[in-house]
Amino acid sequence: xxxxxxxxDAAPFTVGEIEAFLIHxxxxxxxxxxxxxxxxxxxxxxxxxxxxxxxDADHRDTLFLIADDRRTLASRVRQLLSGTTWAENPxxxxxxxxxxxxxxxxxxGKARVxxxxxxxxxxxxxxxxxxxxxxxxxxxxxxxxxxxxxxxxLDLETLRPHGKLSFIL
Amino acid sequence: xxxxxxxxxxxSMDGYHALPTHQRYFSQYLADIGMDTSSWAGPNRIQGIxxxxxxxHAVIENRARALPITGTAKQELDQIRVRLVERVGPERAHRxxxxxxxxxxxxxxxxxxxxxxxRTFYPLAPDYMEIDAWASLPRGESxxxxxxxxxxxxxxxxxxxxxxxxxVYALEGCQRGFAAWREVSWSDISxxxxxxxxxxQDELQMRAFWRRxxxxxxxxxxxxxxxxxxxxxxxxx
Numbered sequence: 001x002x003x004x005x006x007x008x009d010a011a012p013f014t015v016g017e018i019e020a021f022l023i024h025x026x027x028x029x030x031x032x033x034x035x036x037x038x039x040x041x042x043x044x045x046x047x048x049x050x051x052x053x054x055x056d057a058d059h060r061d062t063l064f065l066i067a068d069d070r071r072t073l074a075s076r077v078r079q080l081l082s083g084t085t086w087a088e089n090p091x092x093x094x095x096x097x098x099x100x101x102x103x104x105x106x107x108x109g110k111a112r113v114x115x116x117x118x119x120x121x122x123x124x125x126x127x128x129x130x131x132x133x134x135x136x137x138x139x140x141x142x143x144x145x146x147x148x149x150x151x152x153x154l155d156l157e158t159l160r161p162h163g164k165l166s167f168i169l
Numbered sequence: 170x171x172x173x174x175x176x177x178x179x180x181s182m183d184g185y186h187a188l189p190t191h192q193r194y195f196s197q198y199l200a201d202i203g204m205d206t207s208s209w210a211g212p213n214r215i216q217g218i219x220x221x222x223x224x225x226h227a228v229i230e231n232r233a234r235a236l237p238i239t240g241t242a243k244q245e246l247d248q249i250r251v252r253l254v255e256r257v258g259p260e261r262a263h264r265x266x267x268x269x270x271x272x273x274x275x276x277x278x279x280x281x282x283x284x285x286x287x288r289t290f291y292p293l294a295p296d297y298m299e300i301d302a303w304a305s306l307p308r309g310e311s312x313x314x315x316x317x318x319x320x321x322x323x324x325x326x327x328x329x330x331x332x333x334x335x336x337v338y339a340l341e342g343c344q345r346g347f348a349a350w351r352e353v354s355w356s357d358i359s360x361x362x363x364x365x366x367x368x369x370q371d372e373l374q375m376r377a378f379w380r381r382x383x384x385x386x387x388x389x390x391x392x393x394x395x396x397x398x399x400x401x402x403x404x405x406x
Contacts, residue, residue: 075201087334166334
């Protein structure tokens with residue numbers, strides 16, 4: 001245990017609390033409680049969706065599908081709630097299954113976490129499924145776990161016939 | 170995309186869908202990142218022109234407008250402009266840097282200069298197409314500027330940009346609407362017809378495409394001019 005050397009707010013992470021956090025997060029997204037969801041992001045958080053052919057790439061030197069910082073992400077949420085994001089008005093129905101949660105590493109108050117996901121999206125009598133894994137960096141905030149980095153890596157070879165990724169993955 | 174490929178031809182060089190379809194990009198996203206959006210919307214917005222280039226090819230040209238990169242990399246872009254003036258002279262540098270163009274190469278290639286994107290698409294069925302798009306980048310730029318260019322591109326384009334998903338949604342909606350073709354058999358693209366120089370908000374560029382497509386479907390040799398002026402079309406045939 002490394003707890004002796006750590007700050008008070010850096011108590012060791014447990015897979016149980018991480019799993020509960022990710023399931024809560026999935027519910028916020030499925031229920032379109034996007035402002036509450038946004039509050040789970042630290043001020044320096046990033047939301048990343050790498051390109052399908054370069055899942056391990058760095059957003060600074062590769063063209064990503066999404067490379068939001070906190071400001072862009074706040075705008076994304078505001079747009080989705082505004083009613084003028086036509087692609088999500090009426091909004092998609094989504095249902096996410098989050099499984100296989102693992103704590104990969106823990107240091108300096110940060111947890112590197114992975115989990116598998118499958119998100120079904122229903123819109124205009126079409127059903128699309130987005131399958132992949134999350135790679136998150138979590139930290140402890142004033143009222144629970146928070147995302148420092150939230151990376152959704154899709155296993156899909158193409159986004160066909162999905163065509164668009166207009167909700168938060 | 171679950172739409173006929175010809176709808177994406179129209180969409181890619183249609184000047185007037187931008188503000189209503191991409192309202193959230195101009196009025197929310199650009200404002201959220203602190204940009205002045207008056208070049209896009211409002212009374213001072215800049216009008217461009219639409220041209221039929223013959224053979225079904227067409228272009229719309231507008232004065233260059235504010236984009237994320239014109240704010241995040243202003244200094245670097247100004248330096249590029251200085252070098253361009255040295256290389257090609259002020260007049261040509263003005264034409265290159267102060268205008269944006271959506272250029273359509275008949276039948277399925279689009280170059281959009283403000284995003285440096287190349288787009289092509291292939292119909293697999295009357296109501297489904299596959300689309301490929303590329304972001305092009307200058308060689309030898311700094312990693313920082315390259316990152317600004319990536320940010321600029323995905324702010325609007327791609328499956329998760331703040332622009333493209335609304336285009337997908339609009340075109341798929343149009344495709345569903347066209348199922349009523351027996352009851353509503355025409356799609357009107359007469360806007361700006363008869364105007365001496367149609368603007369980029371008019372539909373000359375779409376008519377140029379459709380006239381050429383129609384001629385080929387009818388196994389006609391022409392029209393190759395594809396302009397609104399019948400006498401020119403006939404002369405070209």
